[in-house]
Amino acid sequence: MTDDLLVLDRLSLDVPAGRERRTLVEDVTLTIARGEAVGLVGESGSGKSMTARSVIRLTPPGARLGGRVEFDGRSVLDLPARELRALRTGRIAMIFQDPRAHINPVRTIGDFLTEAMVTNLSVTPRNAHATAVRLLADVGITNGEHRMRQHPHELSGGLLQRVMIASVLAVEPDLVLADEPTTALDVTTQSEVMAILGDLRKERGMSMLLITHDLELAAATCDRLAVMYAGRIVEVQPAEALTRSPRHPYTNGLMVSRPRLDRAVHRLPVIPGQPVAAFEAPAGCAFQPRCAHAAPQCRAARPELREISGSRVACVRTEEL
Numbered sequence: 007m008t009d010d011l012l013v014l015d016r017l018s019l020d021v022p023a024g025r026e027r028r029t030l031v032e033d034v035t036l037t038i039a040r041g042e043a044v045g046l047v048g049e050s051g052s053g054k055s056m057t058a059r060s061v062i063r064l065t066p067p068g069a070r071l072g073g074r075v076e077f078d079g080r081s082v083l084d085l086p087a088r089e090l091r092a093l094r095t096g097r098i099a100m101i102f103q104d105p106r107a108h109i110n111p112v113r114t115i116g117d118f119l120t121e122a123m124v125t126n127l128s129v130t131p132r133n134a135h136a137t138a139v140r141l142l143a144d145v146g147i148t149n150g151e152h153r154m155r156q157h158p159h160e161l162s163g164g165l166l167q168r169v170m171i172a173s174v175l176a177v178e179p180d181l182v183l184a185d186e187p188t189t190a191l192d193v194t195t196q197s198e199v200m201a202i203l204g205d206l207r208k209e210r211g212m213s214m215l216l217i218t219h220d221l222e223l224a225a226a227t228c229d230r231l232a233v234m235y236a237g238r239i240v241e242v243q244p245a246e247a248l249t250r251s252p253r254h255p256y257t258n259g260l261m262v263s264r265p266r267l268d269r270a271v272h273r274l275p276v277i278p279g280q281p282v283a284a285f286e287a288p289a290g291c292a293f294q295p296r297c298a299h300a301a302p303q304c305r306a307a308r309p310e311l312r313e314i315s316g317s318r319v320a321c322v323r324t325e326e327l
Contacts, residue, residue: 031284
C-alpha cells in the first residue's frame, strides 16, 4: 500500500462562462502522504481553493473535472453520489475561511457541533453533547456548556473558527482541507488557531492541505509547500528548503516581497504586473510577462513540472538562475 493518502494527477477544472468555458485549474499534480501537511500557496485567483474543492467534488454548477483524484487508493471522480457523501462526512473534512458564512446563524453552537455526529456517526445525542464539550476544550474554548447554548453572533471570529475546527475533529477525518482558515482573524489569533490545528493534527495523525496566500504561515505549519500560479503548480519543495532557496522566479518574488524584522526598507520589492487566472494566461509560461528572467524559450511552450535536486519546478531556466 502506498503512503500517499491523496493523489492529484493532472487535475483540471473548467466552468461555464456564457457560451464558452473557462479553465480555473490546469494540469495540477500533487500528493499528500498519510500524516503529512502540505501548504498550497499563491495569490488570489490562482486556483488554490478550486483545487481543494475538487478533492471532494464541491465545485460550481456545470463544472467539469479532468485528470485523476485518488483518495486512499480510490478514484474520487468515479464515486457514486452515496459514496461521495460518505467520503465528505467521514474521511475528508473542510475548514472554510469565513465561519460566519458556514454556520447556521439561527441554531446554537451545540446544534452545529452535534448534528453530524448524531446523523452520520449514529452517536446518541447525550454522547454527542459530551464529545462536543470536550472538543471545545481541545481547541481552547473554556466553559463549553455555556458556549453550546450560544448562537454564532455571540462569539468572536476567533472563537467561531475554533468551533469550525472542533466540528471537523468531531468526525475524526483522515484528511483536513483548510481553506484560508485564518484570513478573517487578527495576527495573534491566527497564530493561536494554527497552533491548535497543528497540535491536534499531529496528535490524531491527520493529513492536511492548507490553502493560504501567506507563505510565512504555510512554512511554519506544513511539511511541504506547493506554489501555484495561474491555475498550475510551479514549485514543490520541503517547507524549510523552499523558504531558504526558492527555485522558481515567482516563488522568489513572493519571498523577497515579505517584510522582515531584521532589515529596514523604505519600499518593499514587488512583482510587476498583475496576476492572471488560468484562462487568462498567455502562451508559454504563464509567469513570463512578469518575470525579470524571461527568455524567448519561455514564450514557446508551457514548462512541465520536473524534478531538480529534490524539488519539482516548472521553469526552463532554473538551472541557470
